[in-house]
Every structure is written in C-alpha cells, then in structure tokens.
Amino acid sequence: ASPDHSPLPAPTVHHDNRLDRLFIWLFSRKMARVVGQSTIQPGYEGFVALSQRIMEGRNAAEQQALVARVLQSLVPSPVLWLIRHLFSPGQRVCELNAWFATRLFEWLVGPCQVRQVEVPASPDQPSGWRRQRSGVHIEKCRYLEASGCVAMCINMCKLPTQRFFTEEFGIPLTLTPNFEDLRCEMVFGQPPPALASEAAYQQPCLAQQCRVAPPQPQPCPRVRY
Numbered sequence: 001a002s003p004d005h006s007p008l009p010a011p012t013v014h015h016d017n018r019l020d021r022l023f024i025w026l027f028s029r030k031m032a033r034v035v036g037q038s039t040i041q042p043g044y045e046g047f048v049a050l051s052q053r054i055m056e057g058r059n060a061a062e063q064q065a066l067v068a069r070v071l072q073s074l075v076p077s078p079v080l081w082l083i084r085h086l087f088s089p090g091q092r093v094c095e096l097n098a099w100f101a102t103r104l105f106e107w108l109v110g111p112c113q114v115r116q117v118e119v120p121a122s123p124d125q126p127s128g129w130r131r132q133r134s135g136v137h138i139e140k141c142r143y144l145e146a147s148g149c150v151a152m153c154i155n156m157c158k159l160p161t162q163r164f165f166t167e168e169f170g171i172p173l174t175l176t177p178n179f180e181d182l183r184c185e186m187v188f189g190q191p192p193p194a195l196a197s198e199a200a201y202q203q204p205c206l207a208q209q210c211r212v213a214p215p216q217p218q219p220c221p222r223v224r225y
Helices: 018-035 043-055 060-074 077-086 091-104 142-147 150-169
Strands: 112-120 129-138 173-177 184-188
Touching: 018 043, 018 060, 043 060, 043 142, 043 150, 060 150, 077 150, 091 112, 091 129, 091 184, 112 184, 142 150, 150 173
Parallel strands: none
Antiparallel strands: 112 129, 129 184, 173 184
C-alpha cells in the first residue's frame, strides 16, 4: 500500500502559561548546551528544532545517550542516589510519580490524566498483578504531533525516559505510544520490555509528516540504526 497523503488535520493549539514557558526554556537551554548551540529559538517550536538538531548525524544510540545527559543534568546526582536508595518502587511511590507527571510534563506532552492500571506484584507478593493508579494517559502527544517523527518519539522520549526512571530513580516505567491517534500510555511500576518485542519497533514512518518516509511502508530506519 502506498503512503497516505490525505490532508493533515489542523494542529492542536496549546496555550502555554508562565510555568510552561519556564520549563520549555529550561529544557531547551540544557539541550542547546549538549549540542554546543549558543542561540535558542524561543517557544516550543525551538525545543522541537533542537531535538531535530540532536538527530542530525547521530545514530539511535547516540541520540538516546545525549538525551540521557540532558535528563541527568536536571537532577543532582545526590538527589538521584537518595531517591534510588530510600524509596522502593511500591504502590504509593508509583502513584505519586504518576500524579507528578501529569503536573510537570503537560507542557511537553499535552493534556494527560492519571489512570488505574495493572502492574506486576511487588517483591513481597510472589505472583500475580496489582491494580493501582500509576498510569498516565496522554490524550494526544504534543511532542509527537509537533515533530511528526517516529524516531524522535522513540529515541528522544520513550527510551531515554524509561531508562532514566528505571535506572536512575529505580522506579520502573513503560511508555507505549500509539502512532495512529498520537495517544500514549505511561505506566509507573511496569518494567520496560525490550524494544524489539514492541510494536513501536516495527512502526513505519508517518508518511504525512516525515520528509524521508519511503514510498512503501517499512519500519522507521532511524529507530534501528
């Protein structure tokens, strides 16, 4: 089947408040330092442009490593150590992280809400699952809509964020994007699976938005190399 080139829907309009603009500026400043860029284009468009700059000339692993450096620069190492060693990833901790995510990341991903999910039982429960309010439902990911890029979603958001929370905070996290309607599900307390086992690994480029999408659908090459 040939790519769908039907007209794109009108982009979602976001009204950033002062706190949103502060977060956008802070993340953009950190990213600019990573790529050695002295000037920053203002607003969310500038943030996405910096993300695209990070992709240039770098493979998937290098992109993920640079984003990891940005995330680590936002939280002092002693704070990461304390969180990792003093807070076990139990139900309350996972639910608090979900709640904070809806407050702190809306500028990045758009409107989102806490949801009840099933996660693997805690270590003191040898088998089964437990239900808890540690899921975050993102209605329509702002970052994916603005970038229109499967690789940017996976290499610069999904994988670095999963690894940062799972390895640096010690709180398992899985992100599952839906490339058809741009929704995404975040589940704190769910260990992330290997990327090759997920549908995202087979996801073709978004033909309507991607400038380098091949004429025939095939898995996005920038996710694999």
